[in-house]
């Protein structure tokens with residue numbers, strides 16, 4: 001078992017794909033496990049001191065049904081000793097008034113359960129009207145990715161974010177040298193079919 005548990009909620013697999021990339025290309029080998037929240041349980045979350053949660057926003061700014069269904073499981077876990085980083089996927093042009101809202105909703109749920117949340121991310125470089133993930137101080141509460149409009153920026157954003165959070169999630173481990181395979185393909189429907 002790795003030292004970091006990566007848990008994701010994903011409807012059309014974009015977030016699932018990013019979770020897998022983080023595990024396989026952006027963190028040292030063997031340090032992280034990936035779990036789909038659709039089938040995960042509280043004991044699995046509790047097994048890790050360091051956690052990464054990823055969620056997309058679907059259904060106009062709400063939690064996905066997967067995440068909503070998982071919240072009672074989170075109540076069974078003492079998150080007060082755990083370090084948590086968050087990432088979210090959204091569509092800033094399609095949903096400019098609800099951009100990555102589920103990420104912000106998840107952040108509040110984790111704070112309410114006393115998790116220590118790290119990994120805020122600058123809002124510069126995104127265009128939107130409102131977002132629950134926007135902390136109001138020039139940062140989002142976690143890494144924000146937009147595979148619909150800015151897939152070409154995802155690789156760079158992931159690399160910088162992981163470099164920033166790795167010392168907190170995996171104390172004492174050197175950052176990995178990124179390989180060429182680490183590049184994130186634009187996740188168009190065509191790509192997904194070919195994968």
Ligand SMILES: Cc1cc2nc3c(=O)[nH]c(=O)nc-3n(C[C@H](O)[C@H](O)[C@H](O)COP(=O)(O)O)c2cc1C
Pocket residue numbers: 009010011012013014015016055056057058059060061062089090091092094095098099100101147148
């Ligand atoms: C029906 C539907 C509703 C969506 N609602 C939102 C939204 O409210 N806010 C947002 O930022 N993105 C929204 N999106 C965009 C998705 O979050 C985005 O495509 C994301 O990459 C999907 O990730 P997933 O495949 O992991 O679910 C929506 C997409 C769909 C298809």
